[in-house]
Amino acid sequence: MKKYLVSAAAGLVLVAGIGASLAENVVILKPEQQTVVREYIHKQKLASVSLLGVELNVGTALPDTVELHAIDVPDVKYKYTVVGDHAVLVDPDTRKVVQIIE
Known part of the structure; x- marks a missing residue:
């Protein structure tokens, strides 16, 4: 019984850690x-880049070869x-990608 409680507690800690990590992003x-x-x-009509082999999701780190552009919006x-x-x-x-604009 003690073995099951330890496993359950470890699982809860893992899930809580993942949730906290996602909340930070x-x-x-x-x-x-x-x-x-x-x-x-x-309005900017920026040309698209292609990232072969990269799955685009929130949290995906973009390579240094991808040019990032400033957004002229306060704050x-x-x-x-x-x-x-x-x-x-x-x-x-x-x-890292923080939001995908639809």
Whole structure:
């Protein structure tokens, strides 16, 4: 019985750690910022880059060869690029995708 409790406790710690990790990656933009950022990106008509063998998800680190572009929107620290058919917000410090713009 003790073995099962230890396994269950370890599983809960693992799940809690994953949840905390995912919560750190959540992008919090105010609704008005979302709208302005989306409109700004769509107006730029940036050429798309192709990343063969890279699955595009939140948390995916983009290679250094991908150029990141500044967003001229107040209080938004993220940069952006277009990968395939998707505009993505990227943390310039880690180069990780923080949001995929639909």
